[in-house]
Amino acid sequence: MTTDPWAERVAAIHRELGVPADYAARTGLPLVREPETLVEVSPGRTQRRHWLEPYAAARWASMEAAAEGDGIRVVLVSAWRSVDYQRGLIERKLARGEAIEDILAVNAAPGYSEHHGGRAVDLGVPGAAPLTEAFEHTDAFTWLTRNAERFGFALSYPRQNAHGIVYEPWHWAIPMDTTVA
Ligand SMILES: [Zn+2]
Structure with a gap:
């Protein structure tokens, strides 16, 4: 269990969206924090x-x-772009019936887009x-x-x-x- 609040917030969003648990390991993408x-x-x-x-x-x-x-x-x-923006983007695609795997080929999972930084x-x-x-x-x-x-x-x-x-x-x-x- 992580004690990093940012990582926990991102993990919670991933569970909501159905992002595979091995997403970070599979893509090799780093967790990106929003700037102050x-x-x-x-x-x-x-x-x-x-x-x-x-x-x-x-x-x-x-x-x-x-x-x-x-x-x-x-x-x-x-x-x-914020993590919440990325979540909304993916939520809208899911609502249109797109599969999460297909979406993640085009959009980084929330927390892993370079735009967050x-x-x-x-x-x-x-x-x-x-x-x-x-x-x-x-x-x-x-x-x-x-x-x-x-x-x-x-x-x-x-x-x-x-x-x-x-x-x-x-x-x-x-x-x-x-x-x-
Ligand atoms: Zn871009």
């Missing part, structure tokens, strides 16, 4: 408001500006459907593969990733174990 502080990012540039933890917010702002300086428009589609962004380009594999054929994706590393961002879920998560060319994150200088 969040900063609004790209204010006024997107339809919805978005937040990241302070370090990632600064790095994202630099990367967004550098891309724009190179004539590349990268649109922030999603940034920080506030260091992950989903990116798109203006006028294109977001969160599709087609993003890999955009100039923005090419720019990111060449430049994101300079800002600490990496593609989290490449093709055939060890976590069993579908290929997500739009999802870039600063690894949670990156030390803030």
Whole structure:
């Protein structure tokens, strides 16, 4: 029995949703904690408001500006998301009759999404459907593969990733174990 309140809260949500007990072991995904502080990012540039933890917010702002300086428009589609948000997302899919195993191939279980930590962004380009594999054929994706590393961002879920998560060319994150200088 764990005495970590966060881990217990996540475990309780998993029991409610029917997430397999071996989920963490099977995917190799770490438990992600929500940050204490969040900063609004790209204010006024997107339809919805978005937040990241302070370090990632600064790095994202630099990367967004550098891309724009190179004539590349990268649109922030999603940034920080809470564990409760992830639970609601999965609950709605379950209510539509989707199987939990199928849902977990596309959505991380609550507590295991990189978005909870506030260091992950989903990116798109203006006028294109977001969160599709087609993003890999955009100039923005090419720019990111060449430049994101300079800002600490990496593609989290490449093709055939060890976590069993579908290929997500739009999802870039600063690894949670990156030390803030
Ligand atoms: Zn994502």
